[in-house]
Amino acid sequence: MKLKVNSAELSKALSHIQGVVELRHTLPILSNVIIKADGDNLRLSSTNLDIFCSEKIGASIEVDGEISVPAITLHEIVKKLPQGSDIDLEMDESENSLNIKSGRSRFKLSTLPTDDFPDISQDDLLVKFIMNVDDLKNMIDKTKFAISNEESRYYLNGIFFHAAHKNGIDILRSVATDGHRLAQYDMPLPQGAEKMSGVIIPKKTILELRRILDDVNGDVHIALSASKIKFACSEVELVSKVIDGTFPDYTKVIPQNNEKKLKTNINDLKGAIERVSAIAVSEDTKSRGIKLIIENDKLQLLANSVSKGSAVEEIDVKFANDKLEIGFNSRYLLDIISEIDGSDVTLSFSDPAAPVLIEDDAHDHLFFVLMPMRI
Amino acid sequence: MTNEVFALIDCNAFYVSCERVFNPKLNNKPVVALSNNDGCIIARSKEAKALGIKMGVPLFKVKDIIRREKVHVFSSNYTLYGDMSRRVMNTIAEFTNDIEVYSIDEAFIGLTGIPGDLLKYAHKIRKVILQYTGIPVSIGIANTKTLAKTANHLAKDDESFNGVCSLLNLKNIDAVLSCIEVGEVWGIGRQLSKKLNMHGIYNIKQLKDAEDSRIRKLMSINGLKTVFELRGTSCLPLEEVRTTRKSCCTSRSFGQSLKELADIQQAVSIFARRAVERIRKEQLLTSSVTVFLRTNPFDKKNKYYFNTTSIHLSKPSNDTIEVVKVASNLTRKIFKTGYAYQKAGVLLSGFYPEGEEPVDLFSKNSTIRDELMVAIDKINLRHGGNTIKIASEQLSGVWAQKKENCSPNYTTNIDAVLNVD
Numbered sequence: 052m053k054l055k056v057n058s059a060e061l062s063k064a065l066s067h068i069q070g071v072v073e074l075r076h077t078l079p080i081l082s083n084v085i086i087k088a089d090g091d092n093l094r095l096s097s098t099n100l101d102i103f104c105s106e107k108i109g110a111s112i113e114v115d116g117e118i119s120v121p122a123i124t125l126h127e128i129v130k131k132l133p134q135g136s137d138i139d140l141e142m143d144e145s146e147n148s149l150n151i152k153s154g155r156s157r158f159k160l161s162t163l164p165t166d167d168f169p170d171i172s173q174d175d176l177l178v179k180f181i182m183n184v185d186d187l188k189n190m191i192d193k194t195k196f197a198i199s200n201e202e203s204r205y206y207l208n209g210i211f212f213h214a215a216h217k218n219g220i221d222i223l224r225s226v227a228t229d230g231h232r233l234a235q236y237d238m239p240l241p242q243g244a245e246k247m248s249g250v251i252i253p254k255k256t257i258l259e260l261r262r263i264l265d266d267v268n269g270d271v272h273i274a275l276s277a278s279k280i281k282f283a284c285s286e287v288e289l290v291s292k293v294i295d296g297t298f299p300d301y302t303k304v305i306p307q308n309n310e311k312k313l314k315t316n317i318n319d320l321k322g323a324i325e326r327v328s329a330i331a332v333s334e335d336t337k338s339r340g341i342k343l344i345i346e347n348d349k350l351q352l353l354a355n356s357v358s359k360g361s362a363v364e365e366i367d368v369k370f371a372n373d374k375l376e377i378g379f380n381s382r383y384l385l386d387i388i389s390e391i392d393g394s395d396v397t398l399s400f401s402d403p404a405a406p407v408l409i410e411d412d413a414h415d416h417l418f419f420v421l422m423p424m425r426i
Numbered sequence: 427m428t429n430e431v432f433a434l435i436d437c438n439a440f441y442v443s444c445e446r447v448f449n450p451k452l453n454n455k456p457v458v459a460l461s462n463n464d465g466c467i468i469a470r471s472k473e474a475k476a477l478g479i480k481m482g483v484p485l486f487k488v489k490d491i492i493r494r495e496k497v498h499v500f501s502s503n504y505t506l507y508g509d510m511s512r513r514v515m516n517t518i519a520e521f522t523n524d525i526e527v528y529s530i531d532e533a534f535i536g537l538t539g540i541p542g543d544l545l546k547y548a549h550k551i552r553k554v555i556l557q558y559t560g561i562p563v564s565i566g567i568a569n570t571k572t573l574a575k576t577a578n579h580l581a582k583d584d585e586s587f588n589g590v591c592s593l594l595n596l597k598n599i600d601a602v603l604s605c606i607e608v609g610e611v612w613g614i615g616r617q618l619s620k621k622l623n624m625h626g627i628y629n630i631k632q633l634k635d636a637e638d639s640r641i642r643k644l645m646s647i648n649g650l651k652t653v654f655e656l657r658g659t660s661c662l663p664l665e666e667v668r669t670t671r672k673s674c675c676t677s678r679s680f681g682q683s684l685k686e687l688a689d690i691q692q693a694v695s696i697f698a699r700r701a702v703e704r705i706r707k708e709q710l711l712t713s714s715v716t717v718f719l720r721t722n723p724f725d726k727k728n729k730y731y732f733n734t735t736s737i738h739l740s741k742p743s744n745d746t747i748e749v750v751k752v753a754s755n756l757t758r759k760i761f762k763t764g765y766a767y768q769k770a771g772v773l774l775s776g777f778y779p780e781g782e783e784p785v786d787l788f789s790k791n792s793t794i795r796d797e798l799m800v801a802i803d804k805i806n807l808r809h810g811g812n813t814i815k816i817a818s819e820q821l822s823g824v825w826a827q828k829k830e831n832c833s834p835n836y837t838t839n840i841d842a843v844l845n846v847d
Contacts, residue, residue, distance in 0.1 A: 201738050230740050230786040304787040340782060380784060406787060425781045 052088050052116025052142040056108065058132045058153065061093075063266065064106040065126040067287055068097045070259045071104045072122040080167045084122035086140070086149075087165075088112045096168070097122055102256055103171040104263075107286040118142050119168060120149050120160040128158055171290050176274035176281050180243035182223075184284060187271050188264050190225040191257055193236040193417055196386045198254045199229035206296030210257055212280075213249030213298075214240055221245065222416075226301055232383050233301060233420040234390065248277045251294035256280075263287050305420055306408045309399035311375060313345055314412070315368040317396045321388045323352050323364040328381040330354040330362040340426045341381045345400075346374040354381070377403045378426030387419040430660045431537040431567065431594065433548060434574040435518060435555070437511075438562045438582065440531035441469035444510045445500050447560035448836045448844060456497040460485060463679045464501050464828040501832040509837045510561060517558045521551055526664045534571055536664050548590040567592035571662045572655035575612040576603070576630065603656070604631035613652050618645065630656060671708065676701040677771025681828045683722070684767045690719065691754045695818040697772040698753035702746045703806075705774055706799060711742035711783045713776035715749060717756040722768040731767075733760040738776070742783040745795050746802070749774070750816045 065084065073081050076099070085096040091112060096105035132138065132153045139152040143159070151158040191210065199207035211226045221240035226233065252260075260282055264271070272283040281290045324341065331341045331354035344351040350368040355361045377400065388396065393413025400407055409419040437443060441459035446452045456474035458467045466484050467474075477495050479488050485499075492499060511530045519525055524536030537544055548565040555563050566577025573593050580602070581591035593599055608627055609619035625644060627633050633641075634656040641653050651661040676697040684690050694717060705712055718734035735756050743749060753772050778784075802814045834842035 199740075201740050203737055204740050228787065230788055231784045233787060299788055404785070420787065422785045422787050424784060 052086070052118055052140070053114040054088050054093060054110045054112040054140050056093055056110040056138050056140065058129055058136045058138050059134055060108045061095075061138060062126070062129045064095050064108050065122065065129060067106050067263050067266070068095055068104040069122045069126050070262060071097045071099050071102045073099045074123075078167070078169075080119060080163050080169070082121055082123070083119040083163055083168075084125060085117065085119045085165055085168050087117045088115050090115070098169055098171065100169060101253070101292045102259060103288075103290040104259065105288050116142055117165045118149055119163045119165045124160060125151075132156065171279070171292075173274070173279070173281060173290060175276045176279060177276060178244065178247045179272070179274045180241040180247075181270045181272055182241055184264055184267060184269060184271050186238050187282075188261070190223070190236050190238065191261050191264075193390050194225045194227040194234040195254075195257055195261070196390065197227040197229055197232050197234040197419075198257070199227075200254075201229070204230065206251060206294055206298055209251040209253045209294050211249060211251050211298040211301075212247075214244055214247050226298070228299075228301060228304075228420075231380065231422050232387060233304065234387070235301075235305075235418055235420075237416040244273075247275060249298065250275060250277070250280055251296060251298055252280060253291065253294055256289070256291035260289055263289065304406060305418075306399065306401060306406050309401045309405070309408050311370070311372040311400040313350065313368050313370045313398045313400070314395060315350065315366060315398075317388060317391050317394055319366045320350075320396060321385070323350075323366050324381055324385050324388065327352045327354045327362045327364050328385065330356050330359050331381045332356075339381045340378050340424050341384070342376065342378050342426045344374070344376050345370050345372075375400055375403065377407070378424040379407075379421065380424050383421055387421060390417075390419070429538065430569060431540070431544065432569070432571050432574040432660075432664070433535050433537050433544075433551075433565050433567045434528075434571070434578040435533050435535065435551065435563050435565050436578050436582070437514060437531035438564055439469050439471050440511075440561070441500070441502065441507055442471045442474075443561045444503075444507050445498075445833055446471075447510070448833065452498055456495055457500070458492075458497055459500045460502055460831075462502060463681060464830055465679065468502070499831050501829040503833050503835065505835045505838055506833060509835075510559065513559045513837075514555055514561050514563070517555050518551065520554075524664055534574065534664055537567065544594065545590055545592050548592070549588070552589050563589070565590045567594055569594065569658045570655035570660045571664075572612050572652055573658065576606065576610070576656075579606065579610055600631050600634075603634060604629045606630045608633050611652060611656070613648065618649075671705075671710070671777065673773055673775040674701050674705050674712075675771055675773040676704075677718070677769060677773075679769040680767065681826050685763075685765070687758060687761045687763075690761060690767055690770055691757050692819055694753050694757045694770050694772060695750045695816055697770065698750045699746050699816055699819065701772050701774050702744055702749045703803065703811075705777065706744040706746075706803065709780040710777040711744045711780060712749065712774040713739050713742040713778065713783075714774065715739065715752045715756065716773040716775070717753050717760065717770070718773070719757065719760055719767055719770045721765050725766075725768075728766060731762060731765045733762075735760050741786045741789050742776070742778045744780070745799060746816060747795070750818060754818060 068084060076082055081099055087094045091109060092107050093110035094105055094107050128151060136153050141150045143150050147162050149160045149162055194210050198209060207228060213224055215222050215224045217237060222237045223240045223244055225236045267285040267287065274281045279290060279292055327341050331339045342353040348368055348370055350366050352364050387409050391411040393411045395412040397410045397412055398407055403423060407421050407423060409421060411417050442457045445457060456477055457471040458474050458479060459469040461468045464485060466482050467479055470479055474497055477491055479491060507530060515527050515533060518533050518535060522535050526534040528534055540547060544567055548567055552563055552565055555561060564578055564581040566574045566581050568574040568577045577591045577593045581587045581589055606629060608614060608622050608629055611630055621644060627636060633653060638650060641650050654661050714736055716734060716736040720732040721728065721730055723730055737752060737756060806813050836842050836844060
């Protein structure tokens with residue numbers, strides 16, 4: 052293998068695929084990137100056995116070939132070379148090494164046989180559809196904060212993507228929950244997605260995909276089965292196993308009859324929560340509780356801490372019900388408020404112990420559910 | 427120099443003193459008390475100390491001295507020591523409300539504003555504690571808690587103080603402090619002491635006179651607080667209300683090495699139950715359970731194995747049944763066959779006060795289990811801690827600790843109350 056490649060292009064591709072590489076692994080090949088030179092293209096691939104990521108870039112190839120070298124080391128070298136400089140890569144078969152040459156820099160990286168590189172079969176990905184990259188970004192961004200990190204409930208460690216019906220319309224829905232809050236985002240069901248089975252995409256995949264989506268434009272080609280999902284956009288391809296578990300019936304925890312509605316300006320509410328939270332964070336316990344007292348179109352936010360003191364802030368709201376007192380984890384509430392793009396928000400309450408529905412007044416395809424805290 | 431005044435009341439060789447209260451024949455004789463499983467010496471009478479028996483030394487290393495000198499040896503009896511501690515603390519509380527119970531045998535009290543001769547007052551406290559409980563104590567008085575601890579050290583070491591030492595208004599305090607090794611300062615352990623020695627700080631005076639920036643680098647902000655306290659500026663107030671605990675650990679070494687998973691699970695079940703009972707008493711809920719296992723690190727014939735694993739509970743709990751189940755599963759996860767295990771433990775952390783825990787969208791709240799726990803606690807309180815157990819604890823007790831020389835529970839068991847002829 053012998054080729055010349057631009058350092059900026061190689062660095063960008065390596066930044067996409069090296070996130071998948073495991074620092075601690077069982078198989079040595081898993082810390083390597085496979086470099087395959089074929090015709091005018093150079094394909095870089097890596098995997099951690101759960102996620103497979105590959106990217107194609109242009110290169111001037113003199114001799115075709117395939118080699119594997121430590122991914123993180125190669126990326127460290129390439130990103131420190133002058134931006135846009137040319138890099139010569141040449142396989143040295145006698146020494147089983149990859150020679151890297153750029154300007155006056157020379158490197159020799161050890162290699163491993165590429166035959167050991169595990170492959171993820173993509174034959175069974177029968178359901179295929181296309182999504183706009185911004186739509187996919189939204190589906191992820193509005194829900195990913197609610198993904199659970201708890202090992203015990205592994206089936207909540209990802210975003211649940213599935214087809215659903217809403218008001219007689221077919222939709223594609225993303226849902227994430229950690230049991231304390233839930234986020235749901237809907238968009239019209241893309242053509243071809245009608246037969247998709249619901250899949251729980253793991254958090255690691257979501258984070259890697261999201262990083263890649265920032266660097267691509269246009270459409271994302273999605274293909275999936277019950278156990279795998281593939282995202283292909285521009286020249287990047289990411290295939291991931293999905294979580295083998297059943298997402299709980301989240302529809303049962305979405306409040307249907309929360310009649311007590313509070314409407315307010317999102318910035319007023321966000322600012323007040325942020326200020327009051329400075330007191331709410333407890334050093335002794337994990338509690339970050341704040342209390343909301345709602346009465347006569349006024350919302351009072353209160354926090355108390357034995358060591359820090361207390362805080363009270365009042366904002367104007369619209370609330371046509373009897374006085375209501377309810378407690379929340381301030382961080383959970385802030386996480387939700389931060390995902391609302393419109394200028395106003397509606398919080399629908401039932402009683403102080405029941406889940407609250409939080410809706411963006413400007414978008415009916417997005418809502419959140421938050422469990423209160425006893426304070 | 428602050429105007430505050432603190433005293434540290436520390437029971438002399440507390441565990442030994444507890445044994446002596448109910449067995450006066452032990453007075454003026456060498457006596458030692460052992461750690462759990464009869465492992466190490468953790469309390470010595472001054473007669474035992476004079477024989478060269480060091481604190482913390484494993485029992486087997488001093489077996490010859492013990493046999494030769496007829497040293498009286500006691501397995502630890504925490505039921506007795508805990509009850510005697512309660513009596514001592516209650517007696518101290520009769521003198522002041524400003525009390526911080528620091529450990530089973532130590533309490534800080536605030537003496538700020540108390541008129542008259544504080545030395546006399548301290549002697550009175552000492553006399554009353556001895557009269558009411560039979561436990562001798564030493565008292566150190568100073569302007570800060572750290573200096574009070576140092577004063578207490580002097581009161582214990584030098585009999586001329588007659589059990590009470592005050593560093594208040596002491597003109598030659600520097601001369602006194604330069605005679606005490608830096609390792610004796612409250613909060614300076616063996617490793618930190620070594621580090622300070624390497625930097626030329628050997629005694630308390632040298633530590634007290636060291637530059638702030640140097641101390642900060644060597645000992646962090648807490649070290650600087652200690653140094654300020656040694657200079658007479660109080661940085662550590664009395665903690666009259668116990669701060670919420672951050673973790674709760676129950677661990678024990680086994681009476682004999684265990685090779686079977688079932689035996690270890692049985693022991694871990696008991697540790698988990700005891701830890702949960704403790705946090706339930708403090709009205710806390712745990713959100714994290716950790717289990718650890720290890721073989722004997724001193725056994726040179728067999729390979730050493732240590733492992734630990736944790737789990738986050740989606741719903742914080744203080745339900746014995748739930749936590750025991752989780753701990754048992756975690757034990758299975760880290761257990762490896764072929765090893766002879768010597769110790770295991772359960773650590774609970776990530777506490778929420780009861781009623782402030784996050785409520786889960788998917789969990790079904792049941793008050794029946796809460797009520798069951800309350801009922802179990804009530805029964806165990808009335809009839810003894812082991813009346814109602816979890817079935818997985820079983821009763822074989824193959825792991826049970828060595829307690830070859832345990833004294834009776836004189837103060838908490840009606841059958842063990844002493845008869846005076």
